[in-house]
Structure formats: C-alpha cells, structure tokens
Amino acid sequence: MRPSPPPAAIAYVYPRRFHFVSKDIEALSREVDVREHRFSTGAAWHLPWDLLRQLVFLLRCKWRGIRVVIAHFAGHHTVLPVLLGFRTHIIIAGSDACSFPGIDYGSFRKPLMRAAMAFSMRRATRLLPVHRSLERFENRFSDYGQREQGYAHFVRGPIAPSVAIPYGFDQRHWAAGHAPRRARSVACVATGAAHGNAVHFRKGVDLLIEAARRLPDHTFTIIGVADIRSYTDLPSNVRMMGACTPQEVHEVLACHTLYAQPSVMEGFPNALCEAMLAGCLPVVSDITSMPEIIGASGVVVHERSAEALVAAIVRSTTMEPAEQERSRALAMAQVLPFTLERRIAALLHLVRTT
Template sequence: MILYAFPVRTAFTDRDLEMISPVAAIKPLEFTQSPVKLPFHFILQFFQLLWFLPQTSQYLCFFGGYHSVLPVWFGKVFGKKCTIQAGGTDCINMPEIGYGNFRKKWLRKATVYSFKNCSLILPVAEALVKQDYSYDSSISPKQGLLNLIPDLKTPIQVIPNGFDTDFWKASGKERNTLTFISVATGTSNLSRAMVKGYDLIEKLAKAHPNWEFTLVGDSNYVSPNSNVKVLRKMNPSELLALYNSHQFYLQLSTSEGFPNALGEAMACGCIPIGSAVGAIPEIIGDSGVILTEKNLHVLDSAIQDFAKQDLNSFSQKAILRISRLFNFGLRKKALLEALELIS
C-alpha cells in the first residue's frame, strides 16, 4: 500500500488517486495548512504512519513541507521509498509577495529536510528545479530547488501534469469576443491574489471597461471594477461551461508551478495569455500570448495586437497542444513508472 500525504486535498491529489488506485492500493492522508493545528497533526500523522507501517510499501507526498517530514523520516528509518511531488510553493522564496516555503524559518527547515532525505523528487515543471526568474523585477531571480538548496543530491525527474481531454474539450458554441476568464482559489487573501496575478488583471479591466472579465474560485474576492464578475469555486462541469463561453484565459501569475486551470481552459479552446513563469510558457507555446515582464502597457499592447489575428486558429492550436503534449495518459504512464508500479 502507498501512503499519500498532502497538506490539503485538491484537484491535483484527486487526479493522482485516480491514476494510481487502479494499479496499487493507496491511502490518502490529509494534513493541515493551519499553523495552530500543526502540533496535533504531527502527533496524529505519526500514529497514522505507525498504524499503517506493516502494510506500507512506499510513501508519496504532494509538495514538500511540514506534512512530508514524518513520511520521509519513516522512509529512511524503515527502508521504504519516499517520493515527493514538488508543485510550486515548495520550490520558491518570494518574501516580497509573501509566497514560498523558503521565506519562513521552520517551514524552510522542514522543506529542506524533506527534499534532502526523500528518495525521489518529481517536480511538475522544469522551472521548479532551477530558474533565473525575471518576470517581476522586485523579486529575487534565483528560484527553484537547486538554487535554494545548492547541495541537494536527491534524484529529480520532471513529470508535467496531464489533462483528461475527453472531458475538457471545446463544445463548438459561439464565444463572446474580448471575454477573459481566470480561475484560482483563496484570492480574497491579498498575497494569494498577487501570486495569481489578479492585481494586473484588475488594471487591465480598469483600462478596458468594455471588456468582460470572470474570476472564478473565491466568492469573497472583491473587485473594484464593474466589468469583473466574481464567482465561487465551481465543479468541473460548471468550469467546462465557463471555459467554453470565454475567448481568452488569463494566467498572469507572479509565481507558478504547472497551473491546472490553464491546461483545462486551453483544452476547451480558450486562447491563453500567461506570464513567463513556471511551466506557463512551456504550456502555451505558440498558441497564445506570453508576457515576459509584469507590465500593464506591454500586456495591453500584446493583447490588442494579438486580437487582430485569426483567433480561431490559435484556439485550435491550444486544443491540440494540450491533447498532444499534456494529456492524462502521458502523465499517468510517467508517474506509475517513477513509482515503480509498472515497468
């Protein structure tokens, strides 16, 4: 049995469970993101790991952090493989915007211990391994695991996310022109909103009151612009309909690993507009706009120039790019091989 530890259950973790459960028994163990509850969850997790020890063949963690310390320790002590999937915040140090595990002393120590002592690291993007960050000039350029942990010796294998293109697909319905959508949770928190690029989206919305913007994922987020519609967190079917009614998808994150919503939206035919951070440029390729610096005027100009082209061809490029390079099957095969569940 695989014990799968993560700080909070997300679409990422659900997809992993969906991939692994047909070929191996897997037990999800949710930890906590609350600092107040940390001591209790360390004790709880210790006894969970002890209880399941006789049946456990290996450990899997999503993100490195507090929740991965004990699985890594158990793996070392009892000679069991422990794999950590690096997802984004665990490879970043951006105190300027209040983001990244490495900006907090004890969380940094937990993250460094986990990555140094696990058996294998599976980042979702090459940029999480090592990157010379330049999108926001106010932020330190040295990001990624090898910059933040220079003496890291643990084997690393990049496995991008994958998408179910039988579900995430274009419906063929007419889309309203100059309609933009972005999806992120927790954005009523100012720091989180900045990480996801909402500050730049709001500036763009203010500059173009005739353009329509939809921000999905946090009904408590408040927009100062009347042309910005804020919606709650949606289920996959609701998101599918929303993607298919919008022309563009905005992923203007200040920092990112491999954004799920971007891939979903592109599979549905949304034309992507994204920042040059994390795996975003790799995902978008030649199917949309890649913003190399956090600058409203550069963004505005790029969109207006782009809108004069044959947008339907770019929509088709986006669909084909996800289906060929980032489909569910490719990630499933790579993940199962890395976990030694198939040969």
C-alpha cells in the same frame, strides 16, 4: 526479466486536497490501493498535533506492509516519511520551489518550513517536479522575490535525483464543444482570491482589474474568488465568481475568447491547460513552465504591469477570426501530450522500479 509489479498499496500524503491532488488520487486508485492522509488541519500552532496524527497513520501503513509514500508538495508532511524509511517520492508543484516574500508566497520564505523541505529533499527517493524549470529558474517577471529561484537553489548540497512528470488532463472533459464564444472576453481562475491577499497578487487579479478599466469593450471573468465582497468599486465589465465545480469551470471557459494567467509564480498550471483544451487563447507571464506550455499559440507577458497585460490581451482579441481559429487549434494541440494516463503510468513506473 519482467519488471516487478507495482506494490499492492501506497500511501499518498498532502497538505490540502487540491483539485490536482484529487485527480492523482482518483487515477492512482484505479491501479493500486491508495491510503491517503491530509496533513494540515489549520493554523501553524497545530503542527505538533498534525505530526502526531501523521505518525500514527504512517505506523499503521508500515504494519500493513506499505513501503512507498507519494507526497504532494515538500514540507512538514514529508519529514516523517523519510525518517521512518519509506521510499518517498515528493511531487514538487510550485510553492515548494520558490520564495516571494513581497506577496507572502513560497514555502522557502519560512525558516522552519525551509528546514523541513531541505531535510526531506536530501533524503527522498525521488523528487518529482511537475516541470523541470522548478529545479532552477530566474524570476524576471516581478520584484516580489529574488531573481534566483528553484528548490535546487534554496537547498544547499546534494539532493535526491529529480524526474519531471507534468500534470495530466482529461481531454474529453475539457474539449471545446460548440458553445458560442463571447467576443473580447477574458477568463482567469484565481482560486482563493480576496482583495489584497497572496492569491490576489500571485494570480495577477489586480492587473486584470486594471486591464478591465482600460479595456471597457472587453469583459473579464475571474473564477474561484473566496471573498467576492472584498472587491469594491469594480469596473462594470468584471464578473467575480465564487467556487465552481470542474463542470462549471468548463462551461465558463468554453464561452470565452481568451484565458489570462499573469501570475507571479506557477508550477504547471492546471487551469491554463484546461482552458487551452477548452479552446481559449492563452496569455501568460514569463515564469517557469508557462511559455513552454503555450508555445506559439499565445502571448507571453514579460513584465508585471497593466500596460504589458493590456497589450497582450489586445493582440490576441483583435486577431482576424481565421488566425484566432488557427491559434486555438494550436493551443489545444500543445496540451494534448499531457494526458492523465501518461502521468499515472510514469508515477507507477517510478514506484515499481525505485
């Protein structure tokens, strides 16, 4: 007996239309009719208005015969879909699997959000973590949060079944190309960073700046900074860039030797995978998916310190050229299985069969 076809339309809800959210919606829209809804309009006091807006959206979906909701992240925006009886699939992406109060990061640190997430995760049809480690993992990298992390740790009692579906990438877009690479050059994407904010510490921008001071013969490029002027007294070998298009990010990554992601927390970092496809050697922190993503192609940093990061960077940038090329080829090969087509097929299979 053939499986039933996917529904003619689905609802896709999210708090903000991040790059990875846009990729999902655009790819799914080529297969089914996607009705999207952005939940968050700003400050926390807007929550009642946000819920009312979403209620109207969901009731209209029901009137049109839509019965399936895909939600990116768990949160306030996943409560109404499960309450109204939609078959709700929640993509767990990272912030909804942790609590790092030391840097004001992680949805489980907020009592009201935590309650909303627990309610949704117990009643959803499926939880779709972007990596299996988000269910339960140990934080050994920093002291900004407790050791035991993961949504199954924070939500007591039974929860919905989980199926890990990693993000996917357009390998043609991110291919390395033939641009010359600057020797001893380090790149990092830290979208939304400003001096002292949560992104600044979560992405390890403070460590990268200190590493730049200790490595004056290296150059460092930090992409996606929200407030460049907040960074004063930067070393001369640090370049801060504001928001960039995916094409601009690719052009920057393709001419760098190394991509550093010394993050306190990540889910399945898109920028890391895109940098590896663009031919950058990876240096990552020992948290969730990242050591598995890079495999033997790069260096894992096991403690949150400038000393450890500097040692990892130097280890990568001082390799012999032939060894760098082998590692670069291995880095690209590590990401090749994670195609956007495979991700969308997996999402549609679940939507069709559950």
